[in-house]
Amino acid sequence: xxxxxxxxxxxxxxxxxxxxxxxxxxxxxxxxxxxxxxxxxxxxxxxxxxxxxxxxxxxxxxxxxxxxxxxxxxxxxxxxxxxxxxxxxxxxxxxxxxxxxxxxxxxxxxxxxxxxxxxxxxxxxxxxxxxxxxxxxxxxxxxxxxxxxxxxxxxxxxxxxxxxxxxxxxxxxxxxxxxxxxxxxxxxxxxxxxxxxxxxxxxxxxxxxxxxxxxxxxxxxxxxxxxxxxxxxxxxxxxxxxxxxxxxxxxxxxxxxxxxxxxxxxxxxxxxxxxxxxxxxxxxxxxxxxxxxxxxxxxxxxxxxxxxxxxxxxxxxxxxxxxxxxxxxxxxxxxxxxxxxxxxxxx
Amino acid sequence: xxxxxxxxxxxxxxxxxxxxxxxxxxxxxxxxxxxxxxxxxxxxxxxxxxxxxxxxxxxxxxxxxxxxxxxxxxxxxxxxxxxxxxxxxxxxxxxxxxxxxxxxxxxxxxxxxxxxxxxxxxxxxxxxxxxxxxxxxxxxxxxxxxxxxxxxxxxxxxxxxxxxxxxxxxxxxxxxxxxxxxxxxxxxxxxxxxxxxxxxxxxxxxxxxxxxxxxxxxxxxxxxxxxxxxxxxxxxxxxxxxxxxxxxxxxxxxxxxxxxxxxxxxxxxxxxxx
Numbered sequence: 216x217x218x219x220x221x222x223x224x225x226x227x228x229x230x231x232x233x234x235x236x237x238x239x240x241x242x243x244x245x246x247x248x249x250x251x252x253x254x255x256x257x258x259x260x261x262x263x264x265x266x267x268x269x270x271x272x273x274x275x276x277x278x279x280x281x282x283x284x285x286x287x288x289x290x291x292x293x294x295x296x297x298x299x300x301x302x303x304x305x306x307x308x309x310x311x312x313x314x315x316x317x318x319x320x321x322x323x324x325x326x327x328x329x330x331x332x333x334x335x336x337x338x339x340x341x342x343x344x345x346x347x348x349x350x351x352x353x354x355x356x357x358x359x360x361x362x363x364x365x366x367x368x369x370x371x372x373x374x375x376x377x378x379x380x381x382x383x384x385x386x387x388x389x390x391x392x393x394x395x396x397x398x399x400x401x402x403x404x405x406x407x408x409x410x411x412x413x414x415x416x417x418x419x420x421x422x423x424x425x426x427x428x429x430x431x432x433x434x435x436x437x438x439x440x441x442x443x444x445x446x447x448x449x450x451x452x453x454x455x456x457x458x459x460x461x462x463x464x465x466x467x468x469x470x471x472x473x474x475x476x477x478x479x480x481x482x483x484x485x486x487x488x489x490x491x492x493x494x495x496x497x498x499x500x501x502x503x504x505x506x507x508x509x510x511x512x513x514x515x516x517x518x519x520x521x522x523x524x525x526x527x528x529x530x531x532x533x534x535x536x537x538x539x540x541x542x543x544x545x546x547x548x549x550x551x552x553x554x555x556x557x558x559x560x561x562x
Numbered sequence: 563x564x565x566x567x568x569x570x571x572x573x574x575x576x577x578x579x580x581x582x583x584x585x586x587x588x589x590x591x592x593x594x595x596x597x598x599x600x601x602x603x604x605x606x607x608x609x610x611x612x613x614x615x616x617x618x619x620x621x622x623x624x625x626x627x628x629x630x631x632x633x634x635x636x637x638x639x640x641x642x643x644x645x646x647x648x649x650x651x652x653x654x655x656x657x658x659x660x661x662x663x664x665x666x667x668x669x670x671x672x673x674x675x676x677x678x679x680x681x682x683x684x685x686x687x688x689x690x691x692x693x694x695x696x697x698x699x700x701x702x703x704x705x706x707x708x709x710x711x712x713x714x715x716x717x718x719x720x721x722x723x724x725x726x727x728x729x730x731x732x733x734x735x736x737x738x739x740x741x742x743x744x745x746x747x748x749x750x751x752x753x754x755x756x757x758x759x760x761x762x763x764x765x766x767x768x769x770x771x772x773x774x775x776x777x778x779x780x781x782x783x784x785x786x787x788x789x790x791x792x793x794x795x796x797x798x799x800x801x802x803x804x805x806x807x808x809x810x811x812x813x814x815x816x817x818x819x820x821x822x823x824x825x826x827x828x829x830x831x832x833x834x835x836x
Contacts, residue, residue, distance in 0.1 A: 262741075264742075283746075285741055285742070285744045297735045297739050299736060310740065310753075314744050315744050359742075359743070368742075
């Protein structure tokens with residue numbers, strides 16, 4: 216278990232401010248944030264590689280704020296896996312055992328165990344420079360986990376891979392976590408990666424944690440317009456609550472009235488995820504949140520198609536390929552867009 | 563006629579395509595010849611008999627041996643004291659770091675006779691450190707110790723700068739990973755940082771040794787006797803003229819060429835192996 220209490224870290228001209236959050240034992244937590252948010256600094260601070268100026272870092276209830284990295288039981292794996300280039304894969308993997316002066320027979324035993332998990336046996340005599348991205352990651356994970364740390368820190372572990380290896384490694388990470396049940400903290404800027412791997416997500420921006428929650432919370436109930444934008448909600452409108460009809464709030468923007476199911480008394484933004492917007496050629500019968508718009512642009516995303524509509528304002532709407540092909544949409548065409556009041560999230 | 567025209571066309575297009583390479587090659591050739599001709603002439607076109615005589619001259623041989631091992635001890639001292647400084651400069655920031663880095667280059671910039679005089683001011687018998695060392699029986703004037711400090715002063719910047727560049731090229735994250743895997747800072751240095759920077763450190767040490775061998779100005783101020791080869795060459799030139807100086811110089815050039823070409827070959831081979 217990791218607990219950070221009011222942690223403040225300064226590195227060069229960057230600082231982490233008032234970081235408060237905890238990672239429960241055995242869970243997979245993702246820190247999500249844009250480049251420069253301080254994700255790597257946060258991981259390195261947990262590993263003990265940066266001095267903590269204020270606050271406390273607790274691992275399994277023990278205060279390690281001033282403990283040296285080698286005594287923390289925390290392993291870190293960086294984006295490009297940073298295998299020691301002057302050592303063979305085998306020497307890389309057993310590095311953590313060698314520095315502890317563990318007996319040869321014990322090392323052989325642990326090596327066999329880790330080879331069984333990561334299938335690195337055929338790589339042992341190779342040099343890191345000759346490995347593929349996926350092989351490197353397996354070797355790096357084996358090296359990080361052979362010492363049986365309490366906590367595994369992963370810094371953008373999938374970002375350096377091509378699409379196919381990404382998927383393979385994604386599975387590898389899930390498998391590893393399931394098999395070893397190790398408390399894992401994974402940082403990434405990719406919200407889809409976060410959604411698919413995390414038990415919990417913490418969103419970090421400009422050195423501050425701006426939201427912590429289950430993946431669905433972050434995705435459908437972003438706490439700020441930043442989180443909404445970062446998770447690609449796409450339709451974010453500024454305005455204010457301007458009345459109530461039964462349990463639905465009326466949110467007034469410059470040019471639209473949007474009905475939303477919300478407990479909020481005041482709000483600055485209405486967020487509607489692009490995939491929650493329906494497109495129809497005919498006017499739908501539902502009363503609330505139906506608008507007419509002109510197709511402005513069509514972007515093919517493969518499985519889904521992103522359509523920009525001019526209402527005004529501009530709406531972005533994501534439809535599955537099959538539906539798109541059935542509707543035979545083209546730019547300039549007039550269509551109806553609609554969404555349910557409960558699909559609207561007010562911030 | 564046809565053949566000639568074809569040749570002219572091919573040559574013309576070759577020149578067009580490789581214009582940069584051709585111009586640069588011409589310039590390169592000029593500077594290479596400038597370096598090689600004097601050395602080549604001295605070694606191969608001087609009086610063979612005089613060279614053979616010098617090879618059998620114990621004064622010459624002792625002087626060359628003294629120069630080589632004094633420079634080697636200097637390089638060893640530079641290694642022990644310079645590598646830690648290079649590491650600190652590569653890895654840590656501190657106030658006035660830029661000034662410190664500038665000061666390290668100073669011995670390269672100042673005239674070496676001035677460097678020798680500065681050293682004499684500190685290590686001379688009547689001065690601060692000279693007195694202390696004298697008390698424990700080490701004397702820096704007209705002694706091996708004098709040769710060594712003169713060589714150290716002018717050559718250690720080469721090692722520090724080269725090692726610093728080597729350490730800078732080692733990814734800090736490799737050190738971070740090693741720490742989290744359980745290695746102490748000493749273990750990280752010994753097992754990760756040093757091995758990865760070793761080529762730059764080795765090259766720097768070699769440069770330092772070479773610079774030590776060639777040093778004249780600072781050494782002559784502190785230690786005329788025992789005579790390092792650069793001083794011996796100068797002394798023979800002054801006393802007996804060119805004919806006596808050339809053979810000694812030629813032998814030193816050959817010895818140095820063999821040693822350094824040998825090391826370069828080893829370095830190249832190691833680079834290929836990696």
